[in-house]
Amino acid sequence: MAVPLHFQSLAELAECLAKREISSVELTRAVIARTEAVEPSVRAFNSRDAADALAQAEASDARRASGQSRGPLEGIPIGLKDVIAVKDQPLTASSRMLADFISPYDGTVTTRLRGAGAVLWGRLNCDEFAMGSSTENSAFHPTSNPWDLTRVPGGSSGGSSAALAAGEAIATLGSDTGGSIRQPAALCGVVGLKPTYGLVSRFGLVAYASSLDQIGPMTRTVEDAAILLGAIAGHDERDSTSLRTEIPDYRAELAGRRGPWRIGIPREYFGAGLDPEVAAAVERAVEHYRGLGCEVRPVSLPHTEHCLDTYYIIATAEASSNLARYDGIRYGHRSTKAKDIVDLYFQSRAEGFGAEVKRRIILGTYVLSSGYYDAFYLRAQKVRTLIRRDFLNAFRDVDVLLTPTSPIPAFKLGEKSDPLAMYLCDIYTIGVNLAGLPAISVPCGFTGAGLPVGFQLIGRPLAEADLLSAANAYDQVHAWGRKTPRL
Template sequence: MPINLPLTQVSSQLDSRAISAVELLQACIDRTKAVDSRVGAFNSFDEAAALAQARASDERRAAGKTLGPLDGIPVGLKDIISVKDQPLTASSKMLANYISPYDATVTRKLREAGAVFWGRLNLDEFAMGSSTENSAMGPTNNPYDLARVAGGSSGGSAAAIAAGEVTAALGTDTGGSIRQPASFCNLVGLKPTYGLVSRYGVSAYASSLDQVGPIARTVEDAAIMLSAIAGHDPLDSTSILAEIPDYRAALHQKKGPWRLGVPKEYFGDGLDPEVAAAVQAAINFYKNQGCEIREVSLPHTEYGIAVYYIVATAECSSNMARFDGIRYGHRSTAATDAVDIYSKTRAEGFGEEVKRRIILGTYVLSSGYYDAYYLRAQKVRTLIRQDFIDAYKQVDAIIAPTSPTPAFLKGSHKTPLEAYLGDIYTIGVNMAGLPGLSMPCGFTQTGLPIGVQLIGQPFKEAELLSIAHAYDSAHDWAKRQPNL
């Protein structure tokens, strides 16, 4: 069964009738039942609904009405993306029993592309975290080393693919939540330009930073997924009106040589030497392909974490306010009046990290502190964006590590700050609204995956994917499977 193959190859097997969508899904179901108790990538699944989708896909194929490369492909959705009549827990006790009455726009688009939804995938509660340890459903373990984290917050999405439980998945990325788990799990993860993919139906963490994006085995797989989900959505005012190219076709259109920038601030203290070496090897590959490699500076990088944790928590504190026990979700049975419903429900329903961010965000927006924190952070955010704009006067894309370290041991972050610092290389992309991609570029001596990050220019995903594909198609890191 092709559970460890890239989407493109699975799709070919479906097209050649080597396998049916039902057989493929059944393989994923069997694999999930066999391994997920150890991996912890799934919050829930609906076999009957998935099988109905798979059967419909087989019928379409039999009738010669296949919808495209995603028709019949088992795709997992991060459990923060709404699927009509399915649970949406956000890995929170707050939404443990919530069923969404509507499809997110990305869900609808994948449905229209014929994808089969397999599983609601684990995450850090409400996408707040970078290890999927902050989940009310329990942590997701890294398939390459179950003692280590899968990354986060889209840890379930990454681990489910790496473990062969789904072929591709959607995650969300607010500060690195697609790219970092992809790098920890030997996968490709793409955070699109802010505004390229609709956020409608995706529970919001930090609205000005959140983007939905694909996680898959190869750059080509990610391109196929992106083509399916990108595009203007009248239900999301921040989604842009633009023609969406066929990203897969675009992979082959222009073959460099590109000018790649290496930001010196991304190679400083705290970068694991094995990661540095693997990333340098990837840079050398591009150099050998005739690309111009240039050092660039992103001088405000050091403020990224501070600014992020002001802007993101401010928005978070407001976005989380709707979880109040009044209309849906958890409601404390101990509550006696409205105010009591709020305080007890939220005390019981939210985990520690979510509460921490709500409190931080409430603080930075408070009267008397707003100017000093929130307004100032927004100004620095503009400077961070300007750093990238300046860099793109010299280069087509930026190449850098995705994470300072490979997957770390569960429980190894003793303070929240330690965890926050791991986002240093991914956060700037969200602050600047840019597209960022992580792809496999090697393994540590102990067998942990390493990712390299490419950062592109706004809405130039086609170019970013082409650059990534040049490397990815010349390497076979993706073939290296975890031992489960």
């Protein structure tokens, strides 16, 4: 039986659309119908606007009919994590603080997707302000993993990974501060790419930790990730950390750059805490690369054990500063119980933020406060230098690093109530953000219980073309992201 439209790859659908075998309206209708059918059990969306999506699809079909197609994304329904601004649509960051916020403008990635002809479809659930690894910190509702509805989809971009795995979008965008694209991609059996810091504009992204945040694609195949990255990457003067760099045709480069790659296996990423079934699936991926003639060698990233601590100082410090803007004055939740204007700040923030956000604001405020700044924040920034140096040293001898994405497969909803236990989910993804590197999670099989497993490839700064090509050398053969859950 043919694969239903809502489970086809972006590349396949782009070809069908180009050949006029289907229209964008037909495709968008199929995705909407699928969403209506499975969303009661998956709950990946915070909101969606079917009429708006169909109007975009009609406009896309009209462009194509008049020879004005804008490329491979023309007419493709793409879901956006609810931390990315879409003009006139809700932007909640899955927080009570922004429950009624309507975005007055488009983020830069949104503008670029529109410019590429995509159909923007829905606002996808996530952990509140992208803080978490399970999407359970959403103020609205948890999201279920389509492979096992009693389990989490990962996080913070869990709505983006679950919607994609469930066939509720053809591709999605997530954001990644410590693993928030890659970990949910691994747990839901899809591809997730965190670009080099500065490759994709953060203008219109709700800020969590500004020196770590990046927006990136979540897709069914590595080829689709290459297509979507090409559409959103590139310099933007509205983000002062945006890099001025040539954007190659990532998709064309997939075929052009063939290995064999020198692959480094960081020994610190295979220690205690790694689930044996995850380790076995990742080892089989390593074997695949050996079979391609790649040289596989052990490497060491000696400061790995300090990544988590460094991250939770730097990320919370930046979060406490970024989230100071939510004071109940110009936008966001305003308390009706306040005695005076200062109390308005205290009460609005107490009512608007959830537990994890409060915890991180408190920790971040503490590490930046007088008497503790040098001991915690400044020291963490120095260790960050050492962590980046570890990676750059390793890249003298190898082209990419291969690791598990997550130490464990999807866990049960409600299973991890201790914040530290939750933080450990990101142990293999956090170093990449601290070092500003590109990394991709590629699905590489399932556990005996039928839960997806992913491996991570980490590349040199701005080496996305190489990274995607190396990932594709596995994915075009195995294509685990094409498997579909029974829902």
